[in-house]
Amino acid sequence: MPRRATPEDDRPRPSTIRDVARRAGVSVATVSRVLTGSHPSAPATRSKVMRAVRELDYVANAHARGLAGVRPKSVAIVVNSVVSPHYAHVAQGVQDQAVREGRLCIVGTTGGDPERELATVQLMREEHAEAVILVGNIVADGAYRERMAGYARALALAGSQLVLCGRPPLGDDVPAIVVQYDNTGGAHAITSHLLSAGHRRILFLGRRDGYTTPESRIAGYRQALAAHRVPHDPALEVEGAMKRDEGYRMMRERLADGPRDFTAVFAVNDEIAAGARQALREQGLRVPRDVSLAGFDDLAPAADIGLTTVHVPHEELGRTAVRLALESATPGTARHLTLGTHIVVRDSVQPHVG
Amino acid sequence: MPRRATPEDDRPRPSTIRDVARRAGVSVATVSRVLTGSHPSAPATRSKVMRAVRELDYVANAHARGLAGVRPKSVAIVVNSVVSPHYAHVAQGVQDQAVREGRLCIVGTTGGDPERELATVQLMREEHAEAVILVGNIVADGAYRERMAGYARALALAGSQLVLCGRPPLGDDVPAIVVQYDNTGGAHAITSHLLSAGHRRILFLGRRDGYTTPESRIAGYRQALAAHRVPHDPALEVEGAMKRDEGYRMMRERLADGPRDFTAVFAVNDEIAAGARQALREQGLRVPRDVSLAGFDDLAPAADIGLTTVHVPHEELGRTAVRLALESATPGTARHLTLGTHIVVRDSVQPHVG
């Protein structure tokens, strides 16, 4: 990057605060004060400065401002992927609240890779955002936890507030805000809904050990069974990732494996439910006449296929994350909040008489 | 913001390059060179520095780096909304390519408001990103065009490359890269598909004057009709926004208005197709037995409801935008590229015998 070689460089460059000051016939300090409004200034001066700003089409350099000690008004969000509807909605909530509070939004994606997540957090640290919001599911082994805990402390030191959104706390000594929603409660509620309709053999699609979201949803499923004194059959828990084609695969294999030994299905999320529904239909089974189906998330596919599901406040999650982060005056605060969920009844569940 | 008040401040702060230099027993310049790799350095020095960096958990301050003349490795993207699947996929493409090229991604949303888009671009200008990518639909009146043209020139001056993604150029004198996909061609192809199946009365759902995307799709529809010498009936063009519930509304009102005067429907996008399908089913009309249905975009709902549609390379669009922007050595380059589309045949279209 060439410095200004000659005193009179011919290549044009964006105008700086000095240009504005010169043109308005005042000092740079005055310009800065007029623009930030940090100090009172005389009306005449103010209008001279504003005119120069307009004429030169001046915008402040965010880097210089950030360096000079003004914390950049920005919020960073780290998600698995932007296309996944759950993350998209949370991200939208973050965006909305960020804009409302006059903040810029920096986004990083991880593809679900813990290593890439750690690297991304490191990158966000360089940016000195006011908050770093980590969203969603990740397989967290001991080494990961330890490194992330270290980063968390570093973020606090740098004045950034860490927020874990929809994932469990890292530990008591790690300074972070945790915003969750009630996975276990929602799963409990919808399983109870199926049980109350008379179903006893309920297939759970999407078990995945090590991932926190499926784990807490399956916990709710099991608790509801226990509460209704229905025996728990581990063979009814099918393993698979939280994607549409996995739902299709799981259901297809299950139906190919032998006679149908369930009357209802609880899918770990709506996408899996949509995939499973397709597999059911291909085998001539209709929802809800032959098989009842329930999902989790209340996202786009649920409305399209009339799915009874658990509504999750995705966008509120994102908004809350930003709000809490900006509220906490001193970064490094630890806090914990859980948002509620509720069932949305459509027409994929039918009473079972057996 | 308090400067360091006393020579010995007690409050801890993140470590700087000076701390690293002191600890490694070298100068700051050496540390910088080792870290950026801009100059060769002795292996012994290098390892001393790297150890100090590790021990102090040092990360460089992005603002300082940006200010010192190194263009920050970042790309800015401005979209209507993050949840809308089309934008989400384009954004994902941008993200992917940005990460691949070692760039950070800044995201702004506009909610479709031209005023907010202009403000967001201004904000991005302050950030000095390498590229500013504007995605999608906007109503562009003369005043908007003129102001955006001004911003475009300012961006070029500041060294940022402007990219218009999925929207028409601003004018010949405006320095911008334009990456589009073939809306008209896609609409032409799928309308021809319906016509070849024997349909003559094809309802177009989602006309919207002033918005570029619907306008170019309806153009393709009309061209196909003309090519097949089928008379064009303006009454078959129904007006509405590109949202699912609008599709539902349009179809519902149409069916309530009088006897059904069409055998096929071409929806301006998949979401509208999904909404329309729901309205059709509620009236006892089945797809494709009673009515054939085609969409545009090939996004999530299309797979769920077995929709014949036009595949749009959303993610490729995003990737290409980033690639072209970073390729063009001198910002302010003007360039134009159009990506192709193709039909995806599922089972929502049936031959019509009349």
Next chain:
DNA sequence: TTCGGATGTTTAACCGTTTACACAGCCGTC
């Protein structure tokens, strides 16, 4: 022995802001 590169390091200037401090008027009071 002296000189001319390599090689690797330090010194110091600069990027564009913000802001503590100093200072100049002006006005009202004792």
Next chain:
DNA sequence: GACGGCTGTGTAAACGGTTAAACATCCGAA
């Protein structure tokens, strides 16, 4: 009329990096 407070502005020192230019070494060649 000297003084103190109040306003508004200017001066200059940070902020934390990068890098051109100057400067030490060391090594081989003349």
